[in-house]
Amino acid sequence: MRFEPNLCYCNPAHGGWGIIRVAALIPGSYLLFVCPSACFRHGALGAIQHHYKDRISYLYIDQSDIVEGYDQEILDGVDELLERTEKDIRLLFIYVSCLDDFIGTDMEKVTAILGKRYPDILFRAGHMNPIASSTKMPPAVTTFDAMLSVLPDWEKTDDGVTLWGNFVGIPEDNELIRVLNQNGHMVRQISSCSTFSEYEEMSRSGRSIVIKPFVRYALNRLEKRTGATHVEMPISYDIDTVAKEYQDLSDFLGEDLSEKIKDDRFLCEQAIHYAREEVADVPVFVSDSATVFPLSLAVALLKYGFRVTRVYLSEVVGPDQKYADILLNEYPQVEIIQGDHPDSVFRSETETIALAVGEEAAYLSNARYVADISSDEGMLGYQGIRILMDTMRLAMKEKADIRKLIDEYGGIV
Secondary structure, eight states, X not given: OOOOOOOOOOOTTOBSOOHHHHHTTSTTEEEEEEEOTTXXXXXXXXXXXXXXXXXXXXXXXXXXXXXXOOHHHHHHHHHHHHHHOOSOOSEEEEEEETTHHHHOOOHHHHHHHHHHHOTTSEEEEEEEOGGGTTSSSOHHHHHHHHHHHTXXXXXXXXXXXXXXXXXXXXXXXXXXXXXXXXXTOOEEOGGGXXXXXXXXXXXXXXXXXXXXXXXXXXXXXHHHHHOOEEEEOOOOOOHHHHHHHHHHHHHHHTOOOTGGGHHHHHHHHHHHHHHHHHHTXXXXXXXXXXXXXXXXXXXXXXXXXXXXXXXXXXXOOGGGHHHHHHHXXXXXXXXXXXXXSGGGGSOOSSOEEEEEESHHHHHHHTEEEEEOOOTTTTOOHHHHHHHHHHHHHHHTTSOOOHHHHHHHHOBOO
């Protein structure tokens, strides 16, 4: 397996969560992008698709600005924005584009000036630099750090537990939410915040659960201020891994959760059995549009007896490397395909009798059946596995309309 750092192909199914949707999760937030006029056409269209257009403005710079610098243009642009808008802005993100990595605008100075000029608004700088996506500090990491940097240090934390890294709320009937509530813990999620004040309460919890790895950097910095602690519970579709995560959570909380989730494991095992019967020997394709760790998902499905034959992904993310090794050594029949390779533009024109998990696998393979799972949204624990299995089982009932799924999924923004 070798991924080539070539020019990338961005297919129509490449959607999901980008920095706009993530930052806009904070109630009362607004985003100003400072960039050349051509830079954000895709983002502007995506913002319309996902109904964030009224949360974003653009300050376009020209060649003379690039040569001379545009610190003052940003200050003047923010003045004009705040004069024009009727929004009650509590937090304004000011994003500069990737060319600023070479120009080096002093954004700390700019935001400091604005903070004094508008004391009722918090200002944070951001970098819209896709060129950093393969580094240790990609836009998702730096954006989340900016988001958490506005959270206050409370004089005293409480027994609440905050979930970090899930963009879509974990449902109230999920076994994790249920047992935490039963044990007296308030569960806080960013998706549940309807006001900026409620968002500020996220840092009041004395404990946190990390669901996706990109939040670690920001959370470690926050915990240095608050004294809170966290446990890792990354989304997994392997039933034994989930059991281990619940044991780690029990140790972290000092509370035995095993009896309260015993029935949830049984229901999960049933869901796997029924899905396996329905899918039978139909080939299964997995893509990283469905999950952060597609190789881990592929190994889990193989373990359950599904006939996984392809995995589409753009890069191997940290913990997924060990599953890449498992696939290469124990399941050499599974193709691992670089989904953003330029050759991917030559997608299959004829329908493939297969079940695709995720829109990108569906589009690139032209699969007949599609399990409509996107970015692990709302998935966690035993319930997450059950949702996946039920979705795969139901997907086998009818031919998928891939174009409709892509339209509903929307572009990444």
